[in-house]
Amino acid sequence: MDISPDDAAQALSDIASARGRSRALAGYSVAGPILVIWGIIWLAAYTAMGILPAAQWGLVWVPGDAIGIVATILLSRRANRQAGIKGTTWRLLGLMALVVVFSAGLFAMVRTSDINVYFAFPGLLTGTIYTALGLWRMTRYLWVGIAVIAASLIGFFAFAAILPYWMAVVVGGGLIVSGLLFRRP
């Protein structure tokens, strides 16, 4: 069998592309349920924010975030073990701590009295992280990220009076739909 060096180089390139697509699709199948879980948490917690007084919002968000964090770690751990990736739990926890520090620091500096900023900010931040992830590795996150940013901004500027419900249905519901679509090949 006669293979030229150019053919060999092209074959190696095709192999790398196929392996990359395979890994990306495997990653989406792990990420899909995680997005669905966070979408359900946002749907419930933002709805509660619309109904409950501000002093009780923590009663919904703290357990909701705890469930989301644990689910994210457990669901991604098996896949990372199979891929030979170590230390993911600590990296995930570190990323979440970074988000908390960034958010707390920002609001300590900005000191806004507009409650809607607190409603919309998680969507803006999450959408930015997803967009960055999509630009770097997994393209489907790019579209989810852009959609979450857009929905958060549209809600903030156009639907201020019903913003918690907008965030619950449009952003939370959007995450659920995205997670279900992620599982498609």
Next chain:
Amino acid sequence: MAEPDELIHQPLRLKIMAGLSAALGGEPVEFSRLKSITQATDGNLGSHLAALDRAGYVMIAKDFVGKRPRTRVALTPEGRAAFRRHVAYLRELVESFGADGT
């Protein structure tokens, strides 16, 4: 020098073997996902999988999830070894050309 594998060195079969070799934990890959990885048609993918199955390079398992038929494919140990040898051959070819032919 490693030897080329004529069966594997066909564009779609290379992509099939590459896609299966990257599956997490060596787990079987569903036909629909393999189709997406290789961007092949159903018929084309099916016939090349059959060729790799006859050679003992892949294992094809068919079952049902509820009422939905499911086909999953995984590399056999022989297939994984053959793919590694072929990739090694390709790399040697490129590297030796780079050393002598440029």
